Amino acid sequence: MRHKMLWDMDAVIFDMDGSLVDSMWLWKAIDIEYLGRYGISLPEDLQSRIEGMSFSETAVYFKEHFPIPDSLEEIKAAWNRMAWDKYMHEVPLKPGIPEFLNGCRENGIRLGIATSNSRELVENVAEVHNLRAYFTSIVTGCDVARGKPSPDIYLEAARQLEVAPARCLVFEDIVPGILAGKSAGMRVCAVEDAYSLQSREEKKALADYYINDFRGLFISEG
Incomplete structure (x- = not known):
């Protein structure tokens, strides 16, 4: 059983630093x-x-x-x-990420990464944590004209995933990223991160959802 935020989503797009991995x-x-x-x-x-x-x-x-x-x-x-x-x-995955990625794959939800980081680093992170097989699209800020909070990076990720923006759920940990996802016409879930604790209330106000981590977003029905 999937969390309600995923009920009508065809794709999930992750920011990397602070959302997918604990690296901010x-x-x-x-x-x-x-x-x-x-x-x-x-x-x-x-x-x-x-x-x-x-x-x-x-x-x-x-x-x-x-x-x-x-x-x-x-x-x-x-x-x-x-x-x-x-x-x-020194950089672990956010708690619950492996189970969440498996849940998405089992439910036919496409996965992408939209990061401000360099392609070299995001590809290395994906390799270290054995993530590459999960993701259909990896877009970096250097691949598009404007970085976050402009929507460019998320729109390009949706294009590569071949999913309408309205059917994409974004996971973001900082305000500019949340604004980028919302500007792209996507639903956004803010992620708790120690680096941005001072922005917690603003993040909650701007995003559609807020989570402390990824544990329990898919629950076995068996």
């Missing part, structure tokens, strides 16, 4: 380390400024706002190197 914490750590290489302190409001930006948009922001000698490609390559070991060894 690592990006602040990487920003501190990377800027520290050049003697730059992390601005207190940096995370809120770049929230929702694609991997490439974030690199442009860093290049424009900080005295960094690296090229855009060098910045992104450095972030990929710094993040990969953490994703491989």
Whole structure:
């Protein structure tokens, strides 16, 4: 038996960081380390400024706002190197994800990922956690014209999944992502995440549903 939020859905689209995997914490750590290489302190409001930006948009922001000698490609390559070991060894799936993915597959619900992260990292995460076979579509922010909160990434995921936006359910953990899903005409379930606890009430107000984790969204009828 599926949760009511899934009753008339043909596809589920996940944001990755903070929704599919518990990884939002690592990006602040990487920003501190990377800027520290050049003697730059992390601005207190940096995370809120770049929230929702694609991997490439974030690199442009860093290049424009900080005295960094690296090229855009060098910045992104450095972030990929710094993040990969953490994703491989320190980033777990959100509780209940394996059971939820199996439930979706058994019920014929198509699965996609729409992430602001780099393709290299999302493909690596999918491989480490044996997720690749579940997902028909993986779209990154660099694949579309505008990052979240614009709807582009979710509309492209729906196109690849061949499902009408109104029949897609999005799982998101940050406000710009929730806004992106709603702007795409999709139903959105906000996901609890330690990184965005200060936005909990706003997330609940903007989203159609709110969950602490993915346990119990499919219940065996046997």
